[in-house]
Amino acid sequence: MKQIKIIFLIGLFLQSSCKKENDYIYQLQDVNVKQTGSEKNNSKSTTEFISIAYSDLFSVSISQSDLLKFNTVYTAFGDKKLIEDRIIRNLLNTPGVLIPTGIGSDTTSFINNSYKKFYNREPNAFESYYLKQQIRLNTIINPTVIYYCLMTSDEYRYY
């Protein structure tokens, strides 16, 4: 009887010590780590502005010689807003620039992609609604117009 008790206790012990562990799966909710517009506090330098604008429109880095050329011309005029406006309009008119031929039927997608491309963030609901309305109501608005507006805006000057 005493042996039976010992065997029972050993069995009980083994059963409890070999209990299978629970698998806990820790999951994180997806979080958008891109900046909102209000968190952009740093003004782009001349070099940053030119090289970012170039790569945004041509999907390649600007060459060192071209960057030097742009910098020289940029420095040669005092009104930087004016000269940046002119640089952007010139880039938009340069052969090889990558601009969609049309906004297409998926306006939401075009607006989202444009905001991500130039502002490194998604538009908020109000921005998306406003631009969709503008595009819907005004057939003159084309991708070049949208690109020009975003690239000559205040937010594009900051990161």
Add this chain to the structure above:
Amino acid sequence: MNRRRFLRNASMAAVGAFASPYILPSGRLFAASGARKVNHVVFLLYAGGVRNTESIHMNDGNLMPNLLSGNAAISTDIAGAMDILPASPLSQPLQNFGTLFKEFRYSQGPTGHYNGHTVAVTGQYVDVDLNLREHPRKPTIFEYYRKHNSPQQTALNSWWVANTLGPYPALNYSSDPDYGPAYGANFIAPTSLISPDGFDVLGNPRNFTSAEQGAIYNIRDFVNHSFNKTFVDGSAGVTNAATEAGRLQKFITDSYANAQAGLYANPWGAGPSMNNDMFNVFYAEQIIKEFKPELLVVNMQDVDIGHFNFTSYANNLRKADYAAAHLWSLIQSTPGMANDTVLIIAPEHGRNANPNTTVDAYGRRALDHTAPSDAITGDQKAREIFCMVVGPPSVVKQGYVINSIAGESTDIVPVIANILGFDTAIPGTSGIKSYQSCDLQQAFI
């Protein structure tokens, strides 16, 4: 309150009510008289370091026959190296149309180009080597003009035209918190902007239809209002309002068109003699024709080749001389500026009495400009310069020459302010000289 106190308080309140409208932001009690001598001032910095020995004292003959009277022949050893220039555009030397200060002085501070330019446009000496990446700490004449001239004018009325880049773009406004870019001048380095590189970068812009522009205005206004900063708050430099910016865009577009049409290839008929100084003055003339600015400062610096080649220095003195005369000729043929403009010409500093060791092909030794900053010891020749003030006979003494030491670089800013009628509106705490203490006022009737 008794009757006497009531009457006293009431009378003080009445006095205050009348006086307070005249207390200006500048701290002055009353508005400036606004009495102008003329409505336009052009300040030509005959810069790069010009030694009086070669200019005023004509040690190698009259190298500046368009500005200075005198028929002394150019020294025979270097005469053959002088480029051919067109005949003078003036009927007589420029000094006959104004007053010449033969012994003007750059009295203090390092005799460096940027220091000299800074002193010239701020009216205050700087006793330290400047940070070439910074705007001047003291306000410039452009800012005094745009802040204190009444009525206030846009930047289209004040221009800084530089013959090169480097630190010079920074001279169109200061970092003074009470002034700064809001009161700065339009800046242009035309030989860098109106160039093949400039055309590549700016010459073929996308132009939008008026319908597109309407949409752009709305959308950009929307996106800018969705952002909590403006670029103007940062490093946008001088900002022109939309109408003025449109005129500037057109000016740039027209300049490229003219350059492409060959109109800027040899504009003065000087052929290969046309140097960077001459082109810079030529572009300043285009600004004068287009905008008729009230205040324009333009510089030349090609004589600075004097560090390495004395004979080329002498040659470039002649070219700068021709450019200065051409500038006055253009001013006098421009409606709105003719007979209503004062032209001030002065180098930023001079050059040493003692040459350096570099010898040119004609056996001449080159010249630096390194006057010791104590303004007393060593070679102080680089502080000796000239100044010429030219203008209408009713305003500027004609053919008048001051041979003695009179006037200094810091006279120029207060004199420009006086000419345009706003000198008394500048706060007394600014640090610039009063007009009354400037020897340069002797030029005026």
